Amino acid sequence: MNSQIVFALIRKDFKLYFSNRFFAVVTLLGLVAYIIIYFLLPATVNESLELGLYMAEMPPALEEMLVDEDVWFYRAESVDALKQAVLDGDVPAGYAFPDDLLTQMQSGGKVTAQLYLSPDVPPEFKEIYEVVLYEFAFAIRGQSVDIETTEIMLGPDMAGEQIAPRDRMLPMLAVFVLMIECLGLASLIAAEVEAGTLRALLVTPLTMSGLFVGKGIFGTLFAFAQATLLILLTGGLVHEPLLILVALLFGAALVTGVAFLIGSVGRDLMSVMGWGVLAMLLLAMPTFTILVPGLASNWIKLIPSYYLVDTVYRVINFDAAWGDVTQNLLMLLVYAAAFMALGVVVLKRKFQ
Amino acid sequence: MTQPAITAENLTYSYGQLLAVDHINFDVGEGEILGFLGPNGAGKSTTIKMLTGQLLPKEGRATLLGMDVARQPKKVQTQIGVCFEFTNLYETMSGIENLKLFASLFGVIDFDAEALLKRVGLDGRGKDKVEGYSKGMKQRLMVARTLVNRPKILFLDEPTEGLDPASAQTIRGLILEEQARGATVFLTTHDMHEADKLCQRVAFIDQGRIVALDTPHALKQQYGKRMLRAEVQDAEGSLQTREIILDREQTPSEVEALFKGEQVITIHSEEATLEDIFIRITGRGLS
Secondary structure (H helix, E strand, C coil), rough: CCCHHHHHHHHHHHHHHHCCCHHHHHHHHHHHHHHHHHCCCCCCCCCCEEEECCCCCCCCCHHHHHHHEEEEEECCCCCCHHHHHHCCCCEEEECCCCHHHHHHHHHHCCCCEEEEEEECCHHHHHHHHHHHHHHHHHHHHCCCCCEEEEEEEECCCCCCCCCCCCHHHHHHHHCCCCCCHHHHHHHHHHHHHHCHHHHHHCCCCCHHHHHHHHHHHHHHHHHHHHCCCCHHCCCCCCHHHHHHHHHHHHHHHHHHHHHHHHHHHHHCCHHHHHHHHHHHHHHHHHHHHHCCCCCCCCHHHHHHHHHHHHHHHHHHHHHCHHHHHHHHHHHHHHHHHHHHHHHHHHHHHHHC | CCCCCEEEEEEEECCCCEEEEEEEEEEEECEEEEEEEECCCCCCCHHHHHCCCCCCCCCCEEEEEEEEECCCCCHHHHCEEECCCCCCCCCCEHHHHHHHHHHHHCCCCCCHHHHHHHHHHCCCCCCCHHCCCCCCHHHHHHHHHHHCCCCCCCEEEEECCCCCCCHHHHHHHHHHHHHHHCCCCEEEEECCHHHHHHHHHEEECCCCCEEEEEEEEHHHHHHHHCCEEEEEECCCCCCCEEEEEECCHHHHHHHHHHHCCCCEEEEECCCCCHHHHHHHCCCCCCC
């Protein structure tokens, strides 16, 4: 085989590939996006133990130990402050000791302590906190101490009710269902433009705004119906069904706006699929934070689907009510309206 | 005097620096078929787009049935039917579904899709998906779609382009039927014979300008020449062609001389075609 011919073929294919604006842009954009995502994700694993502590008087021996140990402590000013820190998620757990701790220890009697826990603390962590407590006591007294601990769960007690993987994945599945519908609508729009059927529609009494309303309603309701069916069949509509339905409706409107945007940039089915997968990846990212808690931080809230995922997750798994997710719903509504408006403007320009 | 169905006044459109339609003026009477003839890129489709409200003119205005197209496009579009140059049907839907969709967009009540399909020679194929139709069948369905709202004005952009003779003939028949119903037809075509047969008047458009507009007969009178073409046999037995221009003072004597002096084998009268006239006016052909 002539190597020059092979080289010419490769060069030709390379040119053809990059002469297609879609492939060129998606290739570069994808590369950049994946790199950005990589650097946005945590680069280190946090191996230190976080714990809150309330102690009226800190024994010097314990203070010395806390500096040495690989444990991050939050020193609360009061029991209430400790409880609030646990409730706010600043620390997953916290010990409150009685004000006469040192007296109790010196008398050699039983020492009491209260352990305040966040509901999502895994059982194995409780054992670690117990070990830490005995270490504290040993550091203070120089010998083992008989300690009685009372565990107090702050917020809903999820002990023994760990969230099943499928329930964790449900918001992700809902987002995927919505996104698949989004891809379908986007490819329909692109095909209408490509085949010229849109021109035929627009020389009838059908107005441009009528066209958008029709497509918007179709896209939103079709996506909403599918996502609702998914949640319904998986038993997710038991608690606060109206709340879930409202969240799904806003989510469906959001992906319809995204579909308008994809439909305006996609020229054919292939390019729609390309852009669609990119959008799907972005919108699915908040679901990964549920699957792997601690994966990402506050920047994930910039992704509009976060508010849908978080709402569905909290309502289904933590029995959240309207008041708990009002802010989520408002943000989702704002994002949906913004994407819908942007999609209409961009698509209208393409139609004209 | 009845108002024209279509009026174009200084209608102008440009794509960037390219002047596609250059201040054209014409009108089309009710029930008239106007042929709009010109080569590719002459401005025919752009003119149709402005007349049907798909494009806003850069200058001038178009009036259909007394309504300003730019101001009342949707009102105008309820009264017209547009057959596009390229097939733009929903291929994965059946013929009937395509027609019913557009009938519902026009708000046509009691729409009889089967009857319309029969008119265009597609009876029995209405339930088939359009993707399985031949080019001629698709084009006939396009014309049928144009008729769903019984339009007062029909815009037909190259409706017989590339069709087999039978399909083309069906469409020509429909155009004449629509005219008989009272519809006005704006027809663009490359086919000069078709224009000659169907149109009361023809307009020649070249480089965005109307260079001639009249009846085919008047254009032939003005720009063409009629002649007799005879085949004669000479003394050696070979065939020669003789041409005699008609409508001249010496024509009778030339005809007499031909028959007296030559052995005439065949003789035909000929007149200029619209294509000849187009070439004569513009200096270039239609294709």
